[in-house]
Every structure is written in structure tokens, then in C-alpha cells.
Amino acid sequence: MKRMAQAGHALGEEEYLLLAQNLPPKDPTSADAILKEMYGLGIPITASMYNRLGTSLCAGGHFHEAMDMYQKLKGTGARLDERFSNSLISGSAQRDSALACRFHQQLRSDGVQFSLSTYKTLLQECGRGRNWDGLRNILDELRAHGPALNAEIYSVLVKAYSRGERITQARELLKQAEAEGISLDMKGFKPLIIACIKHRNVDMLDAVMADIDRLGIKRDVHFYGTFVESYSTIGEPQKVELWLQKAAEAGVTLTLEEYGSALQGYCVAGDMERAEALWSKIQRSGLRPNQFCYALMVEGYARKKRLGKAVSFFQEMKAQELTPSKHAYGSLIKGHLLVGDVEKAKGYLYQMVASGNQPDIIAYSMFINHFARVKQIDYAVKWLNRAKAAGLKPNATAYGPIVDYYAKKGDVPNAQMWYDRMVADGEQPDQWIMVQLMDAYSRASLHSKAREIWEGLLAMNVALSPVAIGTWLDICAFAGTVELAEKTISDLRAKKYPLDANHFCSWIQVYTRAKMWRQAVNVLRAEMPKDGVVPVAKTFSTLLQPLRFAKRKEEETEVVTHLKTQYPRLVEQVQRIFGSWGQRKKKQVNLSSGREGSELLEALEDMAKVGSESGMDGIAPSVSTQKKKTPKRKGRKS
Numbered sequence: 001m002k003r004m005a006q007a008g009h010a011l012g013e014e015e016y017l018l019l020a021q022n023l024p025p026k027d028p029t030s031a032d033a034i035l036k037e038m039y040g041l042g043i044p045i046t047a048s049m050y051n052r053l054g055t056s057l058c059a060g061g062h063f064h065e066a067m068d069m070y071q072k073l074k075g076t077g078a079r080l081d082e083r084f085s086n087s088l089i090s091g092s093a094q095r096d097s098a099l100a101c102r103f104h105q106q107l108r109s110d111g112v113q114f115s116l117s118t119y120k121t122l123l124q125e126c127g128r129g130r131n132w133d134g135l136r137n138i139l140d141e142l143r144a145h146g147p148a149l150n151a152e153i154y155s156v157l158v159k160a161y162s163r164g165e166r167i168t169q170a171r172e173l174l175k176q177a178e179a180e181g182i183s184l185d186m187k188g189f190k191p192l193i194i195a196c197i198k199h200r201n202v203d204m205l206d207a208v209m210a211d212i213d214r215l216g217i218k219r220d221v222h223f224y225g226t227f228v229e230s231y232s233t234i235g236e237p238q239k240v241e242l243w244l245q246k247a248a249e250a251g252v253t254l255t256l257e258e259y260g261s262a263l264q265g266y267c268v269a270g271d272m273e274r275a276e277a278l279w280s281k282i283q284r285s286g287l288r289p290n291q292f293c294y295a296l297m298v299e300g301y302a303r304k305k306r307l308g309k310a311v312s313f314f315q316e317m318k319a320q321e322l323t324p325s326k327h328a329y330g331s332l333i334k335g336h337l338l339v340g341d342v343e344k345a346k347g348y349l350y351q352m353v354a355s356g357n358q359p360d361i362i363a364y365s366m367f368i369n370h371f372a373r374v375k376q377i378d379y380a381v382k383w384l385n386r387a388k389a390a391g392l393k394p395n396a397t398a399y400g401p402i403v404d405y406y407a408k409k410g411d412v413p414n415a416q417m418w419y420d421r422m423v424a425d426g427e428q429p430d431q432w433i434m435v436q437l438m439d440a441y442s443r444a445s446l447h448s449k450a451r452e453i454w455e456g457l458l459a460m461n462v463a464l465s466p467v468a469i470g471t472w473l474d475i476c477a478f479a480g481t482v483e484l485a486e487k488t489i490s491d492l493r494a495k496k497y498p499l500d501a502n503h504f505c506s507w508i509q510v511y512t513r514a515k516m517w518r519q520a521v522n523v524l525r526a527e528m529p530k531d532g533v534v535p536v537a538k539t540f541s542t543l544l545q546p547l548r549f550a551k552r553k554e555e556e557t558e559v560v561t562h563l564k565t566q567y568p569r570l571v572e573q574v575q576r577i578f579g580s581w582g583q584r585k586k587k588q589v590n591l592s593s594g595r596e597g598s599e600l601l602e603a604l605e606d607m608a609k610v611g612s613e614s615g616m617d618g619i620a621p622s623v624s625t626q627k628k629k630t631p632k633r634k635g636r637k638s
Contacts, residue, residue: 031057031069047078058087067103074110086118093125100125101134108141116147120156127160132496135160149180155188162191165498167204170195174211183215186222197230219250225258232265237274240265244278256287263293267300272309275300291317295328302335310335326357333363337370345370361387365397372401380405396422396430403433407440415440431457431464435471442475450475451484464492466500473506477513485510493531501536504528508539512546517555520546525562537573544574 031053035045050073057066066088073079085107093100100122104114119142126135139157142149154177161170170192177184189212196205217223224247231239240262247254259282266275275297282289294317301310310332317324329352336345345367352359364387371380380402387394399422406415415437422429434453441450454472457464469492476485489507492499504523511520520543528535540563547556564571 031065035072047073047076047081050076050078051081051084054084055087058084058091061091063088063092063099063103067106070107079112082115085112086115089114089118090121093122097122097125097129097131097134101131101137104138116150116153119147120153123153123156123160127156127164130164130496132164132166149177149182151177151182151184151188154182154184155191158184158188159191162195165195165199167192167195167199167201171204171208171211178215186212186217186220186226189217190222190226193226194230194233197227198234219252221247221252221254221258224250224252224254225261228254228258228265229261232261232268235265235269237266237269237271241274256282256290256293259287260290260293260296263296267296267303270300270304272300272304272306288320291322291325291328294320294322295325295331298328299331302331302338305335305339307332307335307339324355324357326352326360326363329357329359330363330366334366337366340374342367342370359390361392361395361398364390364392364394365401368398369401372405375405377402377405393427394422394425395427396433399427400430400433400436404436407436410440410444412440412444412446431468435465435468438475439471442478447475447479447481458491464497466502469497469499470502470506473503473510477506477509480514482510482514482516499531499533501528501533501539504533504535505538505542508542512543515550517547517550517552521555521559524559535567535570537570537577540567540570540574541577 034053035049050069054066054069054073057063057069066084070084070088089100089104089107092103104122107114119138122138123135126132126138135157142153154173157173158170161167161173174184174188174192177188189208192208193205195201196208212219212223224243227243228240228247231237231243244254244262247258259278263275263278263282266272266278279289279293279297282293294313297313298310298317301307301313314324314328314332317328329348332348333345336342336348349359349363352363364383367383368380368387371377371383384394384398384402387398399418403415403418403422406412406418419429419433419437422433434457438450438453438457441447441453454475457468469488472488473485476482476488485507489499504527507527508520508523511517511523524535524539524543528539540559543559544556547559563574
């Protein structure tokens with residue numbers, strides 16, 4: 001444009017506004033270049049130009065530069081328009097909800113008003129990032145200054161709290177909506193029902209169902225579809241079938257969406273007999289299975305390694321003139337890799353390319369994962385390089401199997417090298433990779449390095465996975481760092497991270513390995529109720545086994561009494577765990593000689609006794625101590 005001006009062509013604001021609307025997305029400096037060029041040509045820079053440049057910077061993901069543009073706009077005394085403000089808050093929220101909240105507070109202090117759709121996006125992203133403080137602040141602001149809350153906003157809030165495992169708060173929000181005269185339909189209750197089913201919170205589910213009936217919400221296709229989808233998600237095909245039957249008995253006609261959810265549940269659970277039966281039912285109902293349904297059947301049979309059936313559905317999909325998706329191709333690639341047929345897997349990769357479906361990094365990652373799994377790491381590296389040669393940027397899914405291979409092998413230097421390469425490529429490591437590396441350092445007795453990685457995880461300011469928390473607590477247990485484990489629990493509670501039964505099992509192990517028996521029992525009796533976590537069979541077995549071997553009769557009696565009185569339904573499960581554990585330990589003991597062997601056998605026999613002292617009636621099965629005669633073999637002394 002500068003050359004055009006020098007050649008005598010008249011340029012004005014309109015031409016530069018058009019240029020500002022089409023900024024190169026990867027070059028944030030181009031916005032400043034336009035301003036300098038306009039200034040040099042003597043063209044006035046208006047508020048419209050600042051707003052247009054700021055919106056374009058947001059579209060490219062350059063939010064800090066966009067905020068700088070806002071400051072320049074503010075310096076002119078003009079106001080930013082709604083499109084710029086919404087782009088700045090909504091866009092940054094999808095990257096970092098905490099950053100978006102800071103932007104939001106700064107703009108609000110300048111008197112900027114936001115649309116309800118902007119608030120909705122901000123609430124959604126705060127929920128995804130588990131930024132509960134930010135979410136509460138935004139909700140308080142909406143209630144104080146508007147715009148008025150509606151059913152859509154309440155649905156977003158219920159979904160955020162339900163997905164964040166804050167079920168009680170989600171139900172309280174539904175009650176608040178009712179008190180304010182806002183009527184929610186089944187879509188508003190759906191996330192809470194899914195969360196109740198996922199976490200098997202039967203009491204809360206009953207309460208929610210009572211609310212639905214009290215409010216007169218119709219049990220329509222959305223109602224039954226919610227339960228079908230929920231049980232499909234957690235892999236309970238029997239419950240999926242039960243709710244399909246309930247819908248049929250209620251005379252509710254299900255759509256392909258509900259049938260697709262049920263089909264997904266069956267295929268994910270590996271129940272292909274039910275999937276086939278439902279497939280026939282879909283066809284008899286006059287519905288035509290779509291691309292998604294066919295891809296599910298291909299995936300289900302590929303997972304079961306029944307590749308003949310998977311290929312059959314794949315061919316039928318093509319015969320129905322449905323274009324196979326990357327999902328379908330990926331399932332066949334993964335299935336053939338599972339059985340070690342690399343050539344056929346490569347064949348489907350080439351078919352994908354020929355069909356116009358350009359393979360993404362996930363397809364290449366399947367080959368990388370396969371070769372790392374079968375310990376052919378050189379081939380895994382070759383496939384990583386092939387992905388790069390195809391113009392793809394390897395992500396954590398591609399680097400992960402290589403880091404994991406070396407970490408599990410105990411080759412910490414190579415694991416760290418590949419981890420560093422991934423970071424150098426500009427790829428943010430995911431939690432899985434960091435947890436594997438942390439575990440590798442711990443097994444190499446480099447606990448200080450493991451702690452550095454844990455602190456790096458905390459610094460990422462993301463929702464920690466249950467596996468990450470459990471692995472770190474296990475490391476604390478094996479390293480004997482009781483104080484560090486206690487600090488970890490305290491910090492997680494302060495940050496409102498939801499702890500589950502597995503985390504408390506790891507915490508119990510921290511104390512039992514340190515022989516701090518009373519503290520271990522206290523985790524069960526006092527700490528778990530604080531967080532509202534219900535013990536499972538593993539909780540009791542994790543505590544009872546070391547207590548039995550240490551012959552801590554008093555604590556053992558207390559735990560068993562607690563089990564039998566408070567959780568009688570778990571007695572049978574604890575019995576099974578003790579039985580399999582006791583028999584497995586017994587096989588490892590030389591029963592004929594050795595003090596250690598005799599002591600261990602004695603402890604295992606004690607498990608099987610009806611312990612009137614500890615009240616272990618019916619918890620541990622009997623362990624036979626009769627020695628089996630080993631048949632003599634020729635050529636060997638018996």
C-alpha cells in the first residue's frame with residue numbers, strides 16, 4: 001500500500017481497514033506496521049482502526065498484543081466496540097481462563113459492558129479449567145450488575161460444576177434457578193444426572209429425579225436419552241439396555257442420536273453381541289445408520305481383534321455411499337497393529353491418503369505407539385520422522401510413547417532427552433508424559449528430580465488428573481517423605497481438588513510404610529469423611545494387610561469393626577481381595593524351611609481364622625496349609 005501511495009494512488013482509512021481485517025494470523029507485528037505506515041502517510045487513525053486491528057489480533061491468538069492495542073485505543077479517549085471486547089474475553093478464555101478473568105476485570109474497571117454471550121463463554125472456560133474463584137466472581141458480578149441470568153446461563157453453570165465433580169453445588173444452582181422463577185428443561189438437568197451416574201451417587205440421583213417429577217418435566221426422548229448416554233459413557237451395557245426397554249415401555253420413540261449413544265456404550269464396553277442386536281433393531285425401525293454408527297461398529301470389532309467383522313462393516317459403509325471417516329480408518333489401523341499386522345495397517349493408511357483423507361498426527365502416533373510397545377524403538381523414531389516429513393507437527397501423543405518406553409526401561413537420560421526435544425519443538429508436555437518421567441526418576445531413586453517434575457505440574461495451573469496425584473503420593477510413600485505427602489494433601493484441599501478413594505489409599509500407604517499405624521487408621525476414620533469420600537474395598541485391604549503382618553491387633557480390630565458396621569456390603573469384596581492376595585503370597589513362600597517363610601505362612605493362616613479377637617468373621621477365606629506332594633521326575637532328585 002505504501003508503494004501504491006508513492007505511485008500516486010489515493011489511499012484512505014477504508015483501504016487500511018480492509019487490510020487490518022486480514023492480518024497475517026502468525027505475525028502480531030503487522031498491526032503495529034500498519035499504524036506506523038498510516039502515521040507516515042498522514043492518514044488519521046480512528047477508533048474503528050484500533051478496534052479492527054484488536055479484533056484481528058484476537059483472531060490470531062495474540063491476546064497480549066490485542067490488550068496493548070486496547071491501551072492505545074483508550075489513550076485516544078474512544079471506547080472499544082462490542083466485537084473487539086467479546087473477541088478479547090472469549091478468545092483468551094479458551095486459552096487461559098485466569099488470563100481472561102484478569103482482562104475482564106481490567107475492562108470492567110474502565111466501564112466496558114459485555115454481552116451475555118461473552119459471559120457465557122467466560123463461565124464455560126472457567127468451568128473447564130476448574131477456575132472456581134473466577135467462576136464465582138463472574139456470577140456475583142452478573143447478579144449485581146446484569147445482564148439478568150437466564151436458563152442458558154444456569155445450564156452452563158450446572159454443567160461446569162457437574163463436570164468438576166461438585167454435584168452438591170450443581171443441584172443448589174438448580175434450586176436457585178427455580179427460586180428465581182427460571183424454568184429449566186431436561187437439558188439443564190442432564191449434566192447433573194450424568195455426573196451422579198458417573199460417580200455412582202445414588203442418593204443424589206434419587207433427589208434429582210424427585211426434583212424432575214416435582215417440576216413436571218416431561219419424561220420425553222431427551223430424558224431417556226440422558227440415561228442411555230450416561231450409562232454408555234461409564235461402560236455399563238446392561239443399564240443401557242434397561243433404559244432402552246424403559247423408553248419402549250413408555251411409548252417413547254428414540255431417534256438415531258439415542259440409538260447411537262447406546263451403540264457407542266456397547267462398542268466401548270466390547271459387548272458386540274448387544275451391539276449387533278441393536279444394529280438390527282435400528283434397521284428394522286426404518287432408521288438408516290449414519291457414518292458415525294458404522295465407525296462405532298468398525299471400532300468395536302477392531303478393539304476385540306475381530307478384524308474380519310470390522311472390515312465387513314467398513315466395506316458396507318462404502319457400499320452405502322458413506323465416506324469413511326478418519327475415525328473408521330484409524331480403528332482399522334489400530335486393530336491391525338494390535339495383532340501385529342503392520343503391513344495391513346500401512347495399507348489402510350495409504351487408502352486414507354488415496355481417499356483424500358490426509359492422515360493426522362494421531363494416525364502416525366498409532367505406529368509410534370505400536371513400535372514403542374513392542375520395544376522396536378528405532379522404528380518408532382522413524383515414524384515420528386515420517387510425520388515431520390509429511391508436514392505434521394508431532395504433539396505429546398507422538399512423543400509420549402518414546403518418552404514412556406525409556407522411562408519404563410529405567411533409561412532416565414534418554415527419557416529426559418526426548419522430553420527436552422518435545423519442549424524444544426514448542427510442544428507442551430501433557431500430564432501423562434510428566435507422570436511417566438516423574439515415576440522413572442523415583443524408581444531410579446532420584447526423588448529430588450521427581451519432585452521438580454511434580455512442582456512443574458503444579459505450576460502448569462491445570463486440573464491435575466487422579467493418576468498424577470496418585471503417582472506422586474505413591475512416590476512419597478516409597479521415598480518415606482511423610483511430611484511432603486501431608487503437605488501435598490493440604491495443598492490439594494486448599495485448591496479444592498477433588499480427592500477420590502485411590503488417593504486416600506496412597507495416603508494410607510504413606511503411613512503404613514512409615515509404620516505410623518494410628519495415622520493410617522485416622523485417614524480412614526477421620527480424613528475420608530472430611531472430603532465426603534466413601535471407602536471402597538481396596539481402602540480396607542490396603543490398611544488391613546500391613547496391620548495383619550505387623551500384628552497390630554488393636555488397630556486391626558478397629559478397622560474390621562468399622563468395615564462390618566458401617567460398610568457391610570464391602571465385606572465380601574474385601575474377602576475376595578484377601579483371598580487372592582493371600583494365595584499369591586503363599587506361592588512365593590518356601591513352606592519347608594526358613595524362619596521368614598514360616599512367619600509369613602503363620603500370618604496367612606491367621607487371615608483365614610475366624611478371629612474372635614479382631615472380629616474378622618467371614619472376611620478372610622481359609623488358607624490350606626497341607627503340603628502337596630510333588631511328583632518325581634526322572635533324572636532329578638526329589
